[in-house]
Amino acid sequence: MTTPPANARVVIIGGGISGCSVAYHLAKLGWSDIVLLERKQLTSGTTWHAAGLIGQLRASQNMTKLAKYSADLYVRLEAETGIATGMRQNGSITVALTRDRKEEIYRQATLARAFDVEVNEVSPTEVKEMYPHLNIRDVVGAVHLPLDGQCDPANIAMALAKGARQRGAKILENVKVTSVLQKDGRVTGVTWTAGEESGVIEADLVVNCGGMWGRDLAGASGVTLPLHACEHFYIVTEAIPNLTRLPVLRVPDECAYYKEDAGKMMLGAFEPKAKPWGMDGIREDFCFDQLPEDFDHFQPILEMAVNRMPLLETAGIHTFFNGPESFTPDDRYYLGEAPEVKGYWVAAGYNSIGIVSSGGAGFALAQWMNDGEPPFDLWDVDIRRAQPFQKNRRYLKERVTETLGLLYADHFPYRQMETARGIRRTPLHEHLKSRGAVFGEVAGWERANWFARAGQEREYRYSWKRQNWFGNQKDEHLAVRNTAGLFDMSSFGKIKIEGKHALPYLQRLCANQMDVAIGRIVYTQMLNMAGGIESDLTVTRLSETAFFAVVPGATLQRDLAWMRKHLRSDEHVVITDLTAAESVLVLMGPHARNIISKVSPNNFSNEVFPFGTAQEIEIGMGLARAHRVTYVGELGWELYISADQTAHVFEELEEAGRASGLKLCGLHALDSCRIEKAFRHFGHDITDEDHVLEAGLGFAVKTGKGDFMGRDAVLRKREAGLSRRMVQFRLRDPQPLLFHNEAIVRDGKIVSIITSANYGHHLGAAIGMGYVPCEGETDADVLGSTYEVEIAGVRHAAEASLKPMYDPTAERTRM
Incomplete structure (x- = not known):
């Protein structure tokens, strides 16, 4: 050695x-x-x-x-x-046996074209020509990627x-x-x-x-x-006479893939319920090992495969393989x-x-x-x-029974995980559940996505069309626009930054001006040296030496890591995660002021409580810190409440809002409201690769305040001009739906993708956002083109805007 x-x-x-x-x-x-x-x-x-x-x-x-x-x-x-290396670019074919799967793979074909991956939609007859051994009786569509392969x-x-x-x-x-x-x-x-x-x-x-x-x-x-780790199964047949080279074949509706290799056929599976392995550790001598055969577990896949590929009925099995692979939540x-x-x-x-x-x-x-x-x-x-709780082995064992099968599951929009649920709950979880909440999960948090009506089933019925909660989302969305909505947003990440160097530290990390009056709320980004967006957040100044940052729940660990990474050894700053200590109730809509005034003696007028400020208030018989901000484009407040008082404040607001049309709302309505207002979503519309000016967030960047991370990149971009711009789109036809990753077509050519989308129930059509190339172009040039959005191979006319289509002057937030 x-x-x-x-x-x-x-x-x-x-x-x-x-x-x-x-x-x-x-x-x-x-x-x-x-x-x-x-x-x-x-x-x-x-x-x-x-x-x-x-x-x-x-x-x-x-x-x-x-x-x-x-x-x-x-x-x-x-x-x-x-x-x-055995690398063969013999192509791949994915076949659909249902209309929903056909919609999915055709959407993937549109995405492939947007990403410059060669792809062809092919008919069942054309599949048979490329793969003569395949039973195509119930195949309804397929896609072929010529440069895929095997190795x-x-x-x-x-x-x-x-x-x-x-x-x-x-x-x-x-x-x-x-x-x-x-x-x-x-x-x-x-x-x-x-x-x-x-x-x-x-x-x-x-x-x-x-x-x-x-x-x-x-x-x-x-x-x-x-x-x-999970057990992963495949079989390899004996040599099959006259079996020629074939593309890789995927039949996700039957959880199966097929690969020809050296005249033999491999059949592998991603079954819906997998078998976790190695819960108690992996033995010391494990090396090139196989796991025990479990033919009963694999048999349903094999039975479908014999129907799909009749030659398997007479082919001998050379190898039945079971080996472990690692899967994540x-x-x-x-x-x-x-x-x-x-x-x-x-x-x-x-x-x-x-x-x-x-x-x-x-x-x-x-x-x-x-x-x-x-x-x-x-x-x-x-x-x-990754969330710290996710290292729990019992949680992982339960979750990976599902995640192995997700590779070939229908990838419907809004699909929710089913296993290992209910781990992180807000103080209002049972309150919301009793009122019809249907929950989704983000970073382990159970969040009300929509509220079922009396007698309505509290489950998702997935589809590429309007799902069973579409009408519920519409009612909640319009309540926010016309009366008032109440959201539980306790999953927000909440970070306290305090110490004698807190201000200069945040001035260095944040692009906006942080030296503001106590009680002011600053919307800002933290940038990398290329001007890309590392974090999208609000920061409230609590005192001379203390600030309170609010970030999305999904990015909390990322944001904490970024802050701690850039804290200098000589800076006296303490960074504390307060996420679990405070709940957040979000009251939004034109009736919000009237409702909150019924349960609080504080003055909520524009003069005393202007937009972009925070105050401690009395509410019910408790206390809260009220932040006047919005992510839906309406008058309203985010209420930060000690976890022990959350239920009391919720009950007070619910009772006070009955006469004013207050409606409990979920995350689906929050998202559809924010997309109408063209508010960006981190991870979709803005990432560390997206320049803050091209994202349309230059109003939150103050280069005159002095040096900060990314400032030079901002100045360079201002000098050179933008190469692309964030644009909002509305489909002219009210029927099609946008989710994200649809192709943006400008003057007949695919130029980009939709980064995020939802249905705009007030605007009356699907709304999406995405970047459009614009080097050397004026606003008029960008808007002077003809735009379409391609969905599953079909192009739909769209109108484009560089300003929010809903309330472009933000009058409603300052009512």
Whole structure:
């Protein structure tokens, strides 16, 4: 055995395709002192038994970019390293057996065109020509991606490892990392064992690519890495006479995929209810191991497959394989620096798409580590989205029974997770439940999405058309516009920033002017050095030395990590997460002032309580801090209430609002109201890749206040001009629906995608937002074009606006 070195710049833990890709890409960037340690042998965990499917189209543009990068990399690796990768771009076909699935895959085809991925909608007859063995009797539609394909996963990992070694990386097998060392919140190295030997490698950085071992390894360092292994099944037939090369075939309605390889057929499955594995840990000698066969579990898939592919009825089974793979609570992998420990990086939890993901993920992580910023928006897979409670093993075991099957489930809009629910509840949960609330979940929080009427079922009936709650959303939306609505928004992230340096610290991080009067609320962004948006928040000045920030619940861990990362050692600032301590009731609508005045003796007039300010108020027999802001475009207040008084305040408001038409409202209505007002949504409309000026948020940037992060990028963009602009769209036909990721068509050409959308019940049609290229153009040029939005291959006329279509002068918020 080669003894590990005493020092390294980076130690990569895990020798699957993910770890090998990170090593390869860091080495390509010129890094030296790279050490990869594998507890057994390269590829011996999951990589060796992966199916090796290469599907380029993913759910977002940047995830698609990474998958395309992987495919391109695997094509050229063989020439670079001399190791055959088995990469074949033989294409893929996805067939639909239902109208809903056809709508889904045709929407995906539109998305593929927007992302410059070659795609063709094909008829059942054309499918039969490409795949003569297929029973197409009940096929209603299909899409073909010619440049998809398949590969040999183990050989690709070996090729990446060889490419890394050729550039100086050290890759050592049979060396187990036993702990990650840290001091003062930063990685300092690892300890290792190899047989009878043991030692320490001092290192600046560590990358956890430990796959299904990664969770427990991370947990030992206090790092949250929520993943859990599941059993994953496939069969490989004996050689089938005259079986020629075929595209990869996916039949998601039957949970199955098919791959021809060397004259044999592989049939794999993503069954709706999976079998978690390794709850009590993974045995020490696990290496190239299989799990026990469970033919009863696989039999329903096989029965459908024999009908779909009749040649399977007479084909002998050469291999019945069952092996473990790691899955995450939201079916997306983890990438980035862990917020708990500086220098602790992660690339793990690939949810059975690790082969197509790892090439691009290794590239992106290496760039991120090298530059200090990701190469583009990676929020889809950012480790900072993980919630601390999600490391709970019982929670993970229950949740991953569902997430494995989601890969091939119908991806209906607004689909809710069904397992591991009810973990984070607001003080009003039972109150809302008794009044008809139908809950959704974000970051573990149970949030009322809509309220059922008396006698109406309290369940989602999913569809690509109007779902069963569409009318409920309309009633709630119009109540906010015409009378008043009451929302429970206790899931907001709430952060207190205090100390003698709190003001200069926030001035440096925030783009807006933070030196405001006590009681003022500032809407602002935190920018990166490229002018991209890292956080979208409001900050209220509570005192000379204390501020209160409000962020979306889903981004709380990200925002906390950003704030703590940029806190200097000589700054006296304390950052405290107050999310669970305070509830938030949001009272919005033209009758809001009348309602709140019935339960509070405070003065809520414009003169005494203007927009953009906060005051402590008496309410009922309790106290609250009232913030006069809005995310729906109406008069109203966000009420921040101690958790122990929340139910009392809710009951007081509910009673006071009866005569004024107050209606309980859910998150679906909140979203449809905000889309009419063209308010941006972080993670969809604005990300760390979107320049704050191009997002139309220049009004919240004050370059005259002095230096702050991103200021130079703002000044450069103002000088150079915008290359694209955020535009709001309304479909002229009131029937079609927009969700997001539909294609924006300008003068007959696809130029972008809809970043977020909903139905505008006041405006009477679907509303969407998205960026439009505009280099060298005036407002009149942008608005002078003809716009359409393509939905599942059909184009619909749309009108465009650079101002909010609802109340463009914001008069209603200042009523």
